[in-house]
Amino acid sequence: MKESKITTCPFCGKSSLRTIKQEYVADIGEGQKIRIPDIEMGVCMECGEEVLSLESARAVDAAISDHNERLTSRELQDIREQFGVDQTEISEALGLGGKTFHRWEKGSQYPSRSMGYYLRVLREFPYAFEWLRSRGWRGRNRLAEIEKSPLAEMRHRYPELAKHPGRLNALTTTRFNAALILFSRK
Numbered sequence: 001m002k003e004s005k006i007t008t009c010p011f012c013g014k015s016s017l018r019t020i021k022q023e024y025v026a027d028i029g030e031g032q033k034i035r036i037p038d039i040e041m042g043v044c045m046e047c048g049e050e051v052l053s054l055e056s057a058r059a060v061d062a063a064i065s066d067h068n069e070r071l072t073s074r075e076l077q078d079i080r081e082q083f084g085v086d087q088t089e090i091s092e093a094l095g096l097g098g099k100t101f102h103r104w105e106k107g108s109q110y111p112s113r114s115m116g117y118y119l120r121v122l123r124e125f126p127y128a129f130e131w132l133r134s135r136g137w138r139g140r141n142r143l144a145e146i147e148k149s150p151l152a153e154m155r156h157r158y159p160e161l162a163k164h165p166g167r168l169n170a171l172t173t174t175r176f177n178a179a180l181i182l183f184s185r186k
Helices: 054-068 073-082 087-094 100-106 113-124 126-133 142-146 150-157 165-184
Strands: 006-008 016-029 032-044 050-052
Touching (some): 016 054, 073 113, 087 100
Antiparallel strands (some): 016 032
16 A cells, blocks of 8 residues: 545545555445455555545546446447437437437446447448338338238138137147248247
């Protein structure tokens, strides 16, 4: 441990802080911790509280970001610019609050790990962003797709059986299982 200057503790106000350099253990949530070497901090001689300087806090934040694979402000801005939209438009397309992407780019909030993965996928496959932005799923007739199911086909072909859903389900299952047996033979 390297000692340097001494200041008053902001927590207890009773004692001085001794500035030292040592390993810092950061809690990153869900019971996980990471160890960051050589972080300068002030330690109170009375209450034991640790106080990080702005520079040290940034180093800890950078280590946590790296560990969590957090996108940087610059990466977020690059992704947004790739799609040619402003912060409000990308927030809208992603289904976020209007200022969320702004906060991410500014660094006052961060996207979750899963959102970071999602944004990386969109960056890699830009057509997916366009589909998302235009809400491409709205153009599909989900009811028509449901009607393509084997059960719907059986109801249509055998209306008398449709009056007895249990028999129809059994017939559909049997038909599906028979198809599996036939097509799995070599």
